[in-house]
Amino acid sequence: MGVSKLWFIIVLAVICVSSSTEELVPDFYRETCPWVENVVSFVVRSRVLKQPRVAAQLLRLHFHDCFVQGCDGSVLLDNQGAIVSEKLATPNLNSLRGFDVVDEIKAAVEEACPLTVSCADILAIAARDSVVLRGGPSWEVLLGRRDSLTASLVDANTFIPTPNSSxxxxxxxxxxxxxxxxxxxxxxxxxxxxxxxxxxxxxxxxxxxxxxxxxxxxxxxxxxxxxxxxxxxxxxxxxxxxxxxxxxxxxxxxxxxxxxxxxxxxxxxxxxxxxxxxxxxxxxxxxxxxxxxxxxxxxxMVKMGNIKVLVGVEGQIRENCRFINL
The missing domain is CATH 1.10.420.10 (Peroxidase, domain 2)
Known part of the structure; x- marks a missing residue:
């Protein structure tokens, strides 16, 4: 099947995939946590300066999050109750890195603004900052995502592109x-x-x-x-x-x-x-x-960051990115 023959798939997918661009805004935390981007940037910069590979790890985390259930922080969840972690999926196992950096960022953000900033938003900001620190472009990160209450090992094994894909x-x-x-x-x-x-x-x-x-x-x-x-x-x-x-x-x-x-x-x-x-x-x-x-x-990156986001009262704001709040 050639490239031109796939356009009908693309058109249908664009119609079916929910887009919440208008519900995310750059100043979402203006009143509740105005310094969130500074906090995230400080931690990311300190870790990337110590270990440059962290930049690519954080960027990849954002990709792998958005391609499974949307940009909802589900990739960060560990096994918990009925939740089977996406970290166990073939594209992620022994490959995906940077979870400890996210933990450090989340701890700093929680100290500044408890139960306010989602892990999904942290991933989006950290991905942008990582690119900038390696000499790449900057962009305005739209914010307001909430965190998923679920993960999907099946979807992680299905929808994350493989290195041998046609x-x-x-x-x-x-x-x-x-x-x-x-x-x-x-x-x-x-x-x-x-x-x-x-x-x-x-x-x-x-x-x-x-x-x-x-x-x-x-x-x-x-x-x-x-x-x-x-x-x-x-x-x-x-x-x-x-x-x-x-x-x-x-x-x-x-x-x-x-x-x-x-x-x-x-x-x-x-x-x-x-x-x-x-x-x-x-x-x-x-x-x-x-x-x-x-x-x-x-x-x-802005477009990808809006894939099936949770907003409003959907999901939750996790206190710890590895576990849902009980």
Whole structure:
């Protein structure tokens, strides 16, 4: 199924996915906790300065939260009663990090403004601050989310994109969240920072049926990856998602995948499975224009942050992000 044939899925998904953009506002805590963003920023900055990888971890937490039940803090829940934690899902287990940083942020926020600021909002603010600290764009975070009373291990295993996804699968997956092709290409640029485990990119090295592996001129890159990740073993060995400038949030991710040098198969498919198409053209545009990428990324982050949010009296404001209030 080609890209054009998937537009009907996108249109239906946009209609079906609830959008609460008008219910979230940048100054939601103006009266109840006016210094919340300063508190979050202080903790994020202190942790990122000590360990730069924290930035990518917090950004990824926000992604994985929003793609399961919407941006409701469900990814932060531990096992509790009937709740089975999303942390146990295949895309998250032994992979998702940064929970201790969120705990630290929440503790600081609770000290300043008890039972006022949701964990979901903390994730949204922390994701923005993490991008800025690595040299990326800033944006106005809309606030007012509330926290879920449930988690979904099944949805976490179903809706979080996998590192071996095809382009069609990625388009359909994003469409289910109300996100379109522009969002897919822009948000994929988050892979300009962070690392991946060997288990996430092993197939990309050794499966010679994958289109990015058939070009002899890229064999040197394949060999370098194979030296890090053998055909078996070293499952938790890590390497940067962006081999050019792994510590900086920039547009080099797109330069990489234009050479089929993305670390993950799901990165390279944006080009190799859409040659001459709209998606490949957007990759070229972002590779050529950092400002355009930054603007698109910021817009798509705001859009993603509004996926099926809980507002008003829905859900609750958790005192501890790991557990619902009893």
């Amino acid at each position: 382009l069609d699968a990625l388009i359909a997956n994003f469409a289910l969240q109300g996100l379109d092709i522009k969002d897919l290409v822009a948000l994929s640029g988050a892979h300009t920072i962070g690392v991946a485990r060997c288990t996430s990119f092993r197939q990309r090295i050794y499966d010679m049926s994958l289109e990015e592996n058939i070009y002899e001129r890229y064999s040197g890159f394949q060999k370098s990856l194979a030296s890090i990740c053998p055909a078996s073993g070293r499952d938790n060995q890590i390497t940067p998602l962006d081999y050019r400038t792994p510590a900086f949030f920039d547009n080099h991710y797109y330069l990489n995948i234009l050479e089929s040098k993305g670390l993950l198969h799901s990165d390279n498919v944006l080009v190799v499975e859409d040659q001459g198409g709209e998606i490949e053209q957007r990759v070229w545009d972002y590779a050529a224009n950092t400002e355009l990428f930054f603007e698109s990324f910021a817009d798509s």
